[in-house]
Amino acid sequence: MKNTAKLFKILTALFLVAIGVLIGKTFFNSTGDQLIPMPNSMRYKTATVSDSTATKPEIFNGKILVVKNGQSIQKAVEKASPGDIVRVFPGTYHETVYIDKDHISLQGIVQNGSWPILDGEKKLNDAILYSGDRISVENFKIMRYKGNAIMGQAGNNFIIRNNWIIDTGVYGIFPQYGKNGLIEHNVLSGIEDAAIYVGMCDNVDVLHNEVFNNVAGIEIENSRHCLVENNYSHDNTGGILIFVTPGLPIKTTFDVIVRNNFVVNNNHENFGAPGSTVSTIPPGTGILIMAADDVIIENNIISNNDTGGIIITDLENGDPKANDPNVEGNPDRVIILDNLMYENGNHPIGELKALMLANLKTKAPDIFAYGGGVGSTILDKNKYRTFGLSAFGIPSISDTQDVPTMMLPQLVAPRSVSKEQLGELTYFGICAGCHAMGSRLIGVDTEIIQAIYAGNPEGIVDYISNPKNLREDYPEMPPQNYLTEEAKIAVAEYLLKLKN
Amino acid sequence: MDTKIKRFTLFLTLIIVSVIVLVFTKKNEKTAYILLNSTHEYQKIALKSTCPPGFKKNEKNECVTVTLYQQYHKNNKAGMGGLQSGLPENRDGFSPQQIDLGRYLFFDPILSADGTISCASCHDPNQGFSDGLATSIGIGYQKLKRGAPSIWNVGFFKKLFWDGRSNNLEDQAAGPLFATNEMGNTPENLLKTLNNIKNYRELFAKAFPTRAITDAIILDEILTSITAFEASLISLNSRYDQYAHGYHDALSAKEKEGMNIFRSFVARCAECHTPPLFTNQQIAIIGSPEPEGVSFDPGAEIPFNDKTLRGGFKVPSLRNIEKTAPYMHSGKFKTLRETVQFYTNGRGHAVPKDEQLLIHWHIWEPQLTDDELDRLVDFLKTLTDESFMPIIPKTLPSGKAIPNKLEISPKNKSHIRKQLF
Numbered sequence: 001m002k003n004t005a006k007l008f009k010i011l012t013a014l015f016l017v018a019i020g021v022l023i024g025k026t027f028f029n030s031t032g033d034q035l036i037p038m039p040n041s042m043r044y045k046t047a048t049v050s051d052s053t054a055t056k057p058e059i060f061n062g063k064i065l066v067v068k069n070g071q072s073i074q075k076a077v078e079k080a081s082p083g084d085i086v087r088v089f090p091g092t093y094h095e096t097v098y099i100d101k102d103h104i105s106l107q108g109i110v111q112n113g114s115w116p117i118l119d120g121e122k123k124l125n126d127a128i129l130y131s132g133d134r135i136s137v138e139n140f141k142i143m144r145y146k147g148n149a150i151m152g153q154a155g156n157n158f159i160i161r162n163n164w165i166i167d168t169g170v171y172g173i174f175p176q177y178g179k180n181g182l183i184e185h186n187v188l189s190g191i192e193d194a195a196i197y198v199g200m201c202d203n204v205d206v207l208h209n210e211v212f213n214n215v216a217g218i219e220i221e222n223s224r225h226c227l228v229e230n231n232y233s234h235d236n237t238g239g240i241l242i243f244v245t246p247g248l249p250i251k252t253t254f255d256v257i258v259r260n261n262f263v264v265n266n267n268h269e270n271f272g273a274p275g276s277t278v279s280t281i282p283p284g285t286g287i288l289i290m291a292a293d294d295v296i297i298e299n300n301i302i303s304n305n306d307t308g309g310i311i312i313t314d315l316e317n318g319d320p321k322a323n324d325p326n327v328e329g330n331p332d333r334v335i336i337l338d339n340l341m342y343e344n345g346n347h348p349i350g351e352l353k354a355l356m357l358a359n360l361k362t363k364a365p366d367i368f369a370y371g372g373g374v375g376s377t378i379l380d381k382n383k384y385r386t387f388g389l390s391a392f393g394i395p396s397i398s399d400t401q402d403v404p405t406m407m408l409p410q411l412v413a414p415r416s417v418s419k420e421q422l423g424e425l426t427y428f429g430i431c432a433g434c435h436a437m438g439s440r441l442i443g444v445d446t447e448i449i450q451a452i453y454a455g456n457p458e459g460i461v462d463y464i465s466n467p468k469n470l471r472e473d474y475p476e477m478p479p480q481n482y483l484t485e486e487a488k489i490a491v492a493e494y495l496l497k498l499k500n
Numbered sequence: 501m502d503t504k505i506k507r508f509t510l511f512l513t514l515i516i517v518s519v520i521v522l523v524f525t526k527k528n529e530k531t532a533y534i535l536l537n538s539t540h541e542y543q544k545i546a547l548k549s550t551c552p553p554g555f556k557k558n559e560k561n562e563c564v565t566v567t568l569y570q571q572y573h574k575n576n577k578a579g580m581g582g583l584q585s586g587l588p589e590n591r592d593g594f595s596p597q598q599i600d601l602g603r604y605l606f607f608d609p610i611l612s613a614d615g616t617i618s619c620a621s622c623h624d625p626n627q628g629f630s631d632g633l634a635t636s637i638g639i640g641y642q643k644l645k646r647g648a649p650s651i652w653n654v655g656f657f658k659k660l661f662w663d664g665r666s667n668n669l670e671d672q673a674a675g676p677l678f679a680t681n682e683m684g685n686t687p688e689n690l691l692k693t694l695n696n697i698k699n700y701r702e703l704f705a706k707a708f709p710t711r712a713i714t715d716a717i718i719l720d721e722i723l724t725s726i727t728a729f730e731a732s733l734i735s736l737n738s739r740y741d742q743y744a745h746g747y748h749d750a751l752s753a754k755e756k757e758g759m760n761i762f763r764s765f766v767a768r769c770a771e772c773h774t775p776p777l778f779t780n781q782q783i784a785i786i787g788s789p790e791p792e793g794v795s796f797d798p799g800a801e802i803p804f805n806d807k808t809l810r811g812g813f814k815v816p817s818l819r820n821i822e823k824t825a826p827y828m829h830s831g832k833f834k835t836l837r838e839t840v841q842f843y844t845n846g847r848g849h850a851v852p853k854d855e856q857l858l859i860h861w862h863i864w865e866p867q868l869t870d871d872e873l874d875r876l877v878d879f880l881k882t883l884t885d886e887s888f889m890p891i892i893p894k895t896l897p898s899g900k901a902i903p904n905k906l907e908i909s910p911k912n913k914s915h916i917r918k919q920l921f
Contacts, residue, residue, distance in 0.1 A: 078748070098760055100583055100748065125764035131582035133573075147765030154581025156573065170765045177581030200576070247860070249578035249780045275847055275861050322785055322808040322858045417571040424556070428566035430737055432553035433887040439550070482747035 060085075073097045073106070073118075080104050088140070090114035094121060099130040102414075108139030115164065120145030127168060130155050133414065138162050148174050149188075156180055156412040166190050170273075171197045172214070175204065177250075180408045184208050192271055193278050194219035194241070198226055200250040203408050206231065215272040216241050216281065217263075220292075222250045227406040232262045237270045238281045239263040239305065243290035245277055246315060246324030253292035257400055263287055263302045263309075267347075280320060282307045282349055290318045291329045298337035298400055302344060307352060308364050309344035309384075310336065314371035330372035335395045337379045341366040345385070359387075419486075423494025426487050434477070437500045443477060450496055457492035464488060545604065545699060545897050547597040547706055553888045554734040555592065563599060565592040565655075567736050568745055569776055578781070579656075580774040583744040587736075587776055591655040591669060594728030597707040602729025603890055604703070605722065610693055610898035611677060612639055613684035619676070619726065621903055622648035625889060628823025629733065634791055634831025639684035645797060647831045649816055650824045655731030656777055657817075662829045664783050664814040665803035669730055670723040687719050694722065699897040729890070735819050736776070738885035744776070751882055758879025761872050767843070768862045769876070778818040778883065784860045785812040788828045788842060789850035796852055797829060811857045822881045836877045844868040 062083030065076040069091025076086045082103040089109050093116065097106070106128065108116040118127045118140055126147040128137055135152065136159035142149040149168035152158055152175035160183045165172045167190035174197040175181050184207040188195035194216035198204050201223045210232045211217035217233035219241045220226045233239040240263055244253045263286045272279035281288065284306030289295050290313050302309040315321075315329030345364030348356055356364050369376070369388035377395035378386075417425065434443035453459045465488065469476040480488070551563035558564055572584045579588025594602075605611060609618040622636040623629040629651045631637075636648045646662050654660070660672040676682040677690065694700045694717050705713040708721050740759075742750035751759065763770040774780045783800045790796060800812035813829050821827075826834045833839040842850070844866050848859050868876075892902065 096760055096764075100743070101746070125761065125766040129760065129763060131584065133584075151765060152582075153763060153770070154575060154583070154585045156575065174765070177575055177585070179575050200581075202575070245861075247782050247784065249580060249774070249782060250576055273864050275859060275864060277861055320858065321861070322783070322812060323804075323806050324782075325804065325806075412575075413573060422571060425566055425568050425570055428556045429554060429568045429570075430887075432555075432566075433737070434553075436550060436553075441553075482742035482745065482750050484746060 067093075069093075077101075077104065077106070088116040090116050092117045092119050094119055094124065096120075096124050096126055097128045099128070099132050099135055102132040103134040104130075104132060105136045106138070106140075107136070108141075110139055115139070115141035118142045118145075118149075120168070122146060125169075126151055129153070130158070133157055134411070135159075136161070140164070142166070142168055145169050148172070150174065152176060152178050152181075154178060158182070161185050163187075165195070171195070172211075173197070174199060175201055177201065179203055180412045181205075182207070182407060187211075189213040191215065192273060193276055195236070197221065198223050200248060201226070203406050205229070205405055205407050210234075212236060213268060215268070215270055216278045217266065219243075219278075220253060220256055221245055221277075222248050222253055224252065224255050225406045226256045227403070228256070228258045228261060230260045234262065234264045234266065235268050236266045237268045237272070237283045238278065238285035238288055239266040239302075240286070241278070241281070241288045241290070242292045242295050243288065243318075244292055244315065244327055244329070246319070246321055246327045246329070251324070251327050254294045255406075256292060256294070257296045257298065257403060257406070258287060258300060259296070259298045259400060261300045263300055263305065265304045267304070267306045277319070277321075282352065284308070284345075284347060284349070285311060286344060287311070288318075289313075289331050289334055291315045291327070291331055292334075293332045294334075295331070296335045296337065296400055297339060298335075299339060301340045302366070303341065304343045304346075306347040307345065307349065308368045309341045309366040310339075310368070312367075312369040312373070312376070312388075314373060317371040330374070331376070332373050333375040333377075334373070335377050335397065336367065336392075337395065337397070337399060339384075341384050356387075419490045420494060422487055423490035423492075426483065426491035427494050427498070430480075430483075431491065431495070437498060442475060444471070444474060446495060446498060447500065450498070453492075453496060455496075457489060457496055460492035460495065461485075461488045464492075545703065545893075545895065547703060548600040549596050551596050552599060552732045552890065554736075555732065557596065561595050562593040563596055563732070565590055565734070567734065568741070569736060580777065580780060583775060585776055588656055588658070588781075591727065591731040594724070594731065595707065598725050598728040599732050600729075601703050601707040602725035602727065602732075604893055604897050605726050606729050607893055607902055608896045608898050608900060609903050610697070610896070610900050611683060611685065611690065613686075613689065614639060615900060616903065617683050618903055619673075620892075622676075623651050625892060628652070628820045628886075630824040632825070634826050636682075638679070638682040642681045644681060646829050647826070650820055651730055652733050652735040652820050653777060653817060654733065657779075658781055659783070659814050662813050663800045663803050665800075669727040670720075673723050673726040673730070674719075690722065691717060691719060697898055699899075703897055733890065734888050735885045737887050738819070738883050740879075740882040741776075741885070743882075752878075754875055754878045755882050758875035758877070759882075761868070761876055762879050766866045767868060767872070767876065768864075768866070769843075771862045772815045772860070773818050779815045782815055783809060783812040784815050784862075785809070785857050786843075786863050787811060787848045787851040787857055787859050789832050790830050791832050794830055796855060799829070808858055811851075811855065818880060819883050820886065822884045823886075836880055837873060840868075840873050840876045840880075844873065 064085045064087050065080055067073050067076045067088045073088055073093055074095055074097050077099055080086055085105040085107050087107050090111050122144050124145055127142045127145050128150045131153045132155050134157045135155050137150050138161045141164045143166040145168040147169045148171045149165045150160055150173045154177040156179045158175055158178055158181040160173050163186045165188040170193045172188040172191045172195040173183055176199045179202045181204045187210045189212050191214040195211040195214040196206055196218045198220045203225045205227045206218055208230045212235045215237045217236040217239045218228055222244055240258055242256050266286055267284045270283055286302045286305035286309040288311045312331050312334055344366045348364035352364055365387040366384040367386045376392050378392045379395050434441050435446045437446045464480040467477040551557045555563035556566045569587045572586045574586030579586055606619045609615050617639055622631045624631055630648045635646055636644045638644050658667055660666040666672045677685050704717045704721055739750045761767050772780050772784055798810050801810040827839040846865055847863050851857050
């Protein structure tokens with residue numbers, strides 16, 4: 001009996017426990033296994049390694065050109081062919097390096113703490129200019145230039161990485177008109193405009209950079225599809241600026257994510273050149289969004305920016321420039337997701353201060369919106385001190401983790417045409433100035449050339465490389481040596497196939 | 501045997517003669533476009549059936565632009581950026597006949613009210629399609645307010661006139677034609693004049709074959725033809741272009757130095773004069789001065805009715821700039837050297853005291869050295885290319901002579917100027 005009673009007690013206890021578990025499960029955990037409740041966006045605070053083109057390994061079959069202290073980097077660039085690496089060893093180089101060819105890697109080697117240093121001595125304009133496709137610049141210390149440290153003009157698929165840039169004049173890193181690029185792990189200071197300036201570009205990632213003591217830390221201007229992530233932007237006049245400048249040929253900025261950055265203490269005195277876009281930015285600006293659309297601000301730590309943490313404004317209020325009838329000046333559909341913000345707006349100046357005083361406040365808010373714009377939203381508005389956000393609704397998204405990169409999965413198509421197309425472009429684009437089918441212009445009738453060189457395109461190539469005047473009644477043809485060998489044979493073959 | 505030889509000789513002679521005749525007629529047919537026809541009182545003119553250089557004729561009889569720049573990726577609609585950037589869209593697709601008719605119209609002074617001025621009077625091909633004057637001279641020797649801009653590559657431009665008030669070439673062409681102080685004509689008078697010239701009626705019928713031959717010439721056809729010709733003026737084969745396409749020996753060391761100053765962020769020339777066209781096609785307020793005694797020109801403020809654009813002008817292309825002195829909208833600077841000097845003399849230094857202008861942000865204090873300014877001029881001279889120069893007609897459909905002004909030397913020009921002022 002005793003045993004039966006014991007068993008009954010145990011069974012009763014088990015039964016009660018089972019009921020308790022059931023009740024607990026039913027009332028406290030209706031969706032399965034229990035997790036500590038947290039906002040969705042807190043689950044991926046570290047930047048993911050993206051699958052962009054810049055992170056994929058490449059097969060190397062070029063040359064390595066070595067530059068040592070006392071030698072010229074530019075000379076090596078001139079010798080380099082697409083696919084080559086110009087490897088620069090520690091030393092001090094006083095020069096402007098310009099790369100007007102494709103697929104060159106300029107690679108500094110840091111040895112025992114010694115860097116390859118590009119020093120403009122405040123005499124030279126720019127350190128590195130490139131216009132080619134697939135240019136990379138890595139591991140340089142660049143200082144004391146008057147213009148820019150690294151400037152790209154229409155080069156696509158660029159990588160600018162691991163550079164240490166101090167006081168290089170107007171901009172530090174400035175790709176312009178480029179598509180598909182990566183700017184990461186650079187440290188920049190002492191720049192009188194923007195340290196990192198993405199201008200009129202598309203599909204650029206700006207990651208893991210430290211920018212400080214500049215007028216502007218990071219600037220995304222008249223550019224689309226950009227990601228600004230994991231940067232440390234501190235002690236600039238303005239930390240991160242996303243805006244449209246009127247009067248430029250590219251008229252829009254949209255689709256920009258500013259994520260996981262530190263934007264702190266951006267209270268530096270403004271030392272921008274009079275008349276420059278950034279010269280009117282008030283010290284103490286954390287993140288400024290002006291006239292840009294579809295900007296997402298997420299998971300940033302924004303603190304101690306004396307004018308404001310996030311300022312959203314339109315061109316009419318923000319930019320004293322000539323109007324551009326082709327620019328829409330309102331910031332539309334800005335999304336502010338979860339951010340950590342404190343001690344912003346402690347010492348507002350100028351018009352903002354006056355506006356705050358008019359509203360009986362001495363401090364400016366963390367987030368300040370002023371002027372036009374529609375469709376903007378904010379998650380958990382009550383967390384921050386805000387001004388002008390009454391029209392902001394609730395965002396339709398809570399995070400951006402499905403966007404690991406803004407770079408393209410494939411390189412922007414290389415600049416190439418078929419042999420026949422090249423022949424056609426060269427014939428009509430150049431030769432047609434002097435030669436035509438069935439008539440005499442300045443040079444001989446194309447039909448006559450066809451008759452002479454039938455089946456012999458190489459003969460044409462020889463002639464255009466080194467013309468000999470064969471006809472008294474015609475002017476001498478200048479050598480066409482500027483055409484590549486590829487273009488020469490292409491145009492020769494094309495010319496022979498032309499029909500009237 | 502003898503007869504055989506005779507026959508053979510005869511046969512051979514026949515062949516030779518026919519070949520000679522064939523070659524001769526063929527040559528005549530293709531090189532001489534101006535044929536004298538004794539049955540008419542005027543000289544009969546035929547229109548070319550081939551496209552000008554830089555264009556390929558497609559199966560629809562349209563001339564389509566072909567340039568080496570088409571091998572490059574176009575990152576943006578604006579068609580600009582660096583050395584190997586695709587060009588913006590341009591006006592093409594006109595027929596060879598329309599282009600050639602436009603050429604005759606362009607050079608024909610019959611288009612002006614008193615038959616003295618043609619388009620080419622101010623856009624002279626021998627002077628970079630400008631006129632070498634600070635400001636141009638209109639009908640009745642009237643001095644105009646602004647200089648004649650070069651029209652090389654004008655088919656690529658989206659803003660026309662110094663103040664950017666027009667956005668298409670047809671509209672632009674109508675401007676000087678009907679401006680009382682330029683060519684001084686009216687649409688009614690122009691149509692009356694051209695419709696009374698049998699030669700023009702025939703040429704327009706050929707250039708616009710979809711309408712009845714007997715139909716009268718209409719204004720749209722005139723403007724289309726002038727547009728067709730102007731859009732055919734392509735200059736993209738300078739030594740600079742050879743460099744851009746990859747032939748780095750095309751430029752001397754000094755010129756390359758100049759190029760690097762030009763595109764540097766100290767001089768910042770390329771920020772507005774952006775390759776490949778060497779203009780970003782925007783309005784910019786740079787505060788360049790008027791010549792002495794000339795009142796301040798408000799520029800783009802007027803057509804856009806916007807005070808923030810006061811003193812703003814269209815950024816001009818720099819292609820063939822060597823050929824088009826003097827410089828700026830009213831010809832203040834006689835040389836390229838003086839012009840580049842302006843940009844380093846200080847932001848707003850030449851703005852009249854009573855003017856508040858929103859000077860462009862790229863106008864700053866670059867403190868360029870004399871050497872650097874010289875190198876900039878060296879580089880600017882590499883942008884010259886007139887290899888697709890059209891042929892100036894020897895005879896015009898109106899029977900009028902090409903105005904003398906086209907041939908006058910700078911000496912005579914100063915003489916004319918003395919007479920004028």
